[in-house]
Amino acid sequence: MTVTLLGTAGKAPETSSDGGVARDVTRKRKRGEVEDQNNTGDRSSGATIYSHWLMKSEPESRTENGVDVKFGIEDLKALPNQTGCWDGVRNYQARNFLREMKVAHQAFFYHSNCKTPGIAGLIKIVKEAYVDHTQFDKKDAHYDPSSKPENPKWSMVDVKFERMTRRFIPLSELKKYHLKHKNTGGPLRNMALFTRSRLSVQPLTPAAWTRCIKGGPFHWRVELPFACGSVFSGAVLLG
DNA sequence: GCCAACGTTGGC
């Protein structure tokens, strides 16, 4: 599979019954609100198909609209069947990525807007995109009065806790690799966490995913009973 | 289509 990170992000799909003027549609298309009318569903337009994701959520209490938006990985873990819906996404690009997700896809659960931001664990998609009911709920933190039930704007998926990462991977460490890989052409060179820092649902290349979880090329040395292990430990991410 | 004003995200 050829992977072009984020090449056509935001272009993807929504069924639009928007009968507005041409310029308005153009404007909306730029924002990702309008579906490509010839979208065949097979991404023949050249858009990249992803299967690994990073999803941000806030593990510390914060009030929005009078509601606490806290939802860390421990909160997901505590839900029945360790499964919950990923609601509240209110950005078109992020929503479009949600809509690309398939059952069994894996994602990093990323803790944002907290003391130590970073990757806390692994989750998997257990239900594909459907209407996010919270957009119609006046009492919800992410109520969207502009969205109508007959033409909902926002989607969500269901995710299930898979496991914690073997250790928490702080943003600072990911950034270190990102900067290095920008020069060396390594797998984290285009990581959206840095190139599109505000995107709350974002794709990862398979290489970036693997690197974060299994470490770099010298990962195996760390497990050898020889002293050289520590020499290479700095080149490894081990989620 | 451009762009100024405004709002939100999220690291620090």
Added chain:
DNA sequence: GCCAACGTTGGC
């Protein structure tokens, strides 16, 4: 709490 980056709105 600050503020840079960037997404959204809406006039023209």
